[in-house]
Amino acid sequence: MNVNPLADWTTQAEDPYALGTEVVQQRAANGEGEAQFSQGCLLVDRADGNAGFMGASGRSPEADEGTALLEKAAGQGHVYAMDTLGDLHDTRKEHEHAVAWFTKAAEAGLPKAMHNLGVYLDEGKGVAAPDHPAAAGWYRRAADAGHGPAANNLCRMYNVGRGVTRSKRRAMQWRRKAAENGHAKACLQLAGRMYGDEPYAREVGHVGEAAGLATSAGVTVGHDVPPDVLAGVMHWLQKGCATGQQDPLAGLDAFRRDSLKGNMYCHNEGCKVVGLLKEFKVCPQCKTIRYCGAECQKQDWTTGGHKEKCGTFAH
Numbered sequence: 001m002n003v004n005p006l007a008d009w010t011t012q013a014e015d016p017y018a019l020g021t022e023v024v025q026q027r028a029a030n031g032e033g034e035a036q037f038s039q040g041c042l043l044v045d046r047a048d049g050n051a052g053f054m055g056a057s058g059r060s061p062e063a064d065e066g067t068a069l070l071e072k073a074a075g076q077g078h079v080y081a082m083d084t085l086g087d088l089h090d091t092r093k094e095h096e097h098a099v100a101w102f103t104k105a106a107e108a109g110l111p112k113a114m115h116n117l118g119v120y121l122d123e124g125k126g127v128a129a130p131d132h133p134a135a136a137g138w139y140r141r142a143a144d145a146g147h148g149p150a151a152n153n154l155c156r157m158y159n160v161g162r163g164v165t166r167s168k169r170r171a172m173q174w175r176r177k178a179a180e181n182g183h184a185k186a187c188l189q190l191a192g193r194m195y196g197d198e199p200y201a202r203e204v205g206h207v208g209e210a211a212g213l214a215t216s217a218g219v220t221v222g223h224d225v226p227p228d229v230l231a232g233v234m235h236w237l238q239k240g241c242a243t244g245q246q247d248p249l250a251g252l253d254a255f256r257r258d259s260l261k262g263n264m265y266c267h268n269e270g271c272k273v274v275g276l277l278k279e280f281k282v283c284p285q286c287k288t289i290r291y292c293g294a295e296c297q298k299q300d301w302t303t304g305g306h307k308e309k310c311g312t313f314a315h
C-alpha cells in the first residue's frame with residue numbers, strides 16, 4: 001500500500017468534496033489523510049440529512065464513522081479536519097472537545113481556527129474561565145493573517161478595554177483592517193463614523209486620492225463633508241454593500257439625514273444643548289468625550305469627574 005503523506009497545511013484542500021466522491025472511499029480506507037477528511041465530512045454531512053454541513057448534532061453510526069475518519073485525518077496533520085472536529089463538537093455543545101481541536105488547528109496556523117479559539121477563550125467556553133488577553137492574542141494572529149471577523153472582534157475588545165488596554169484609535173485601526181478584509185458590517189460602520197467625524201475615523205479610514213472616482217457622478221452634492229472624506233466614505237460603503245443587499249447611495253443618504261438630526265452630545269451633566277456631532281468640541285486628552293463648549297468642559301473636568309475618568313478613554 002502506497003500512502004501519500006500529507007503536505008504542509010497551506011497546500012491542503014479546504015473543500016472536502018474537491019477530490020470527488022468516487023475514489024475517496026477506497027483512498028480513505030487506504031489511510032490517505034485528504035481522503036479521510038473528504039469521506040469523514042461526507043458521512044457526517046449525510047448523517048445530518050439536509051441540515052447542512054457541520055450541523056451534525058445527532059449521533060448515528062454514520063456520524064460516528066465520519067467523526068472517526070476526521071480524527072484519523074487530524075491525527076495525520078490535516079488542519080481542516082482539526083477545525084471541522086472543533087465545529088462538530090461545538091454543534092454538539094461538547095465545548096471542552098471543541099476547544100481542544102480549535103487549539104490544535106490554531107497552533108498549526110489556520111486563521112479561522114485562531115478566530116474560533118479566540119471566541120471560546122473570550123466567552124470562557126470549554127475552559128475554566130474566560131482568558132481575555134489570550135483571546136485577544138489569537139484574534140490578533142488571525143487578523144494579521146487577513147481574517148476579517150477576528151479583526152472586528154479585536155476592534156470590539158479595544159473599544160471597551162477587554163483583554164487589552166482600551167484604545168479608541170486601535171479599535172478604529174482594527175475596524176479598518178476588518179473592513180479591508182471584507183467584513184461588511186465593519187465597512188458600513190467605518191463609513192458612518194467617518195461621515196459623522198467620530199474621533200480617529202477619518203484619519204484611519206482614509207483611502208487616498210484614487211478613490212475620488214467613487215464620488216465623481218454628482219454624488220457629493222448636498223453633503224457637508226470634505227471631498228477626500230466623502231471619497232473614503234463611498235469606498236467603504238461600496239465595499240460594505242458588495243453583496244448587493246444594500247444600496248450604497250441609500251446608505252450615504254441615511255448618513256446625511258443622521259448628521260442633520262442633531263443630538264445631545266455634551267457630556268456635562270444637565271447640559272441641554274442639542275446640535276450636530278461636529279459642532280461639539282472633543283476633549284483634547286481622551287479625544288472621545290464631547291462638550292458644547294469650554295464652559296461645560298471645565299465644569300465636567302473639575303466637578304463632573306472627567307478628570308479621573310479621562311485616562312480610561314485612552315488613545
Ligand SMILES: [Zn+2]
Pocket residue numbers: 266267268271272273291292293296
Ligand atoms: Zn454643554
Ligand SMILES: [Zn+2]
Pocket residue numbers: 283284285286287288289306310311313
Ligand atoms: Zn477626556
